Amino acid sequence: MKSLTFLSSFTAVGISIFGQLIGVLDDSYAVGNAWFAGVLAGLITLLILIDSQVMTKCYIIIVSTILGTLGVGFLYLPAAIINIFISIKLDKKKKEEDLN
Known part of the structure; x- marks a missing residue:
């Protein structure tokens, strides 16, 4: 899960900066x-x-996905998809903890 977390984080940061540099994310709107x-x-x-x-980690992923989508829009889609995979892994981990 660490690798997915780093991949999601660097994808989000990279896409946001790249979108600003090429002018897709214009501050006029x-x-x-x-x-x-x-x-x-x-x-x-x-x-x-x-x-x-x-459960706290699940909330953090949800907040991150919502904030990224509101801030960057459709450019955040790759990072949001990775966040969905992280949420699925966290859900499986939560179910395993509930069984123990």
Whole structure:
């Protein structure tokens, strides 16, 4: 799961910066810097590496996906898909913990 987390985070940060550099994320239609929300969402994803409860990690992934999608829009799709895979793994881990 660490590799998926790093992949999601770097994808989100990279896509957000790339979108700003090529001019897809123009600040004229958004309040503030839209690309910054994508970068922040990518950095929030790294918070699941901290040892905490599985449910907290699920909430962090959900917040990251929503923030990234609101900030960057359709460019955030690859990172959002990776976040979905992370959520599936966390759900399986939660079910295993419930059985024990």
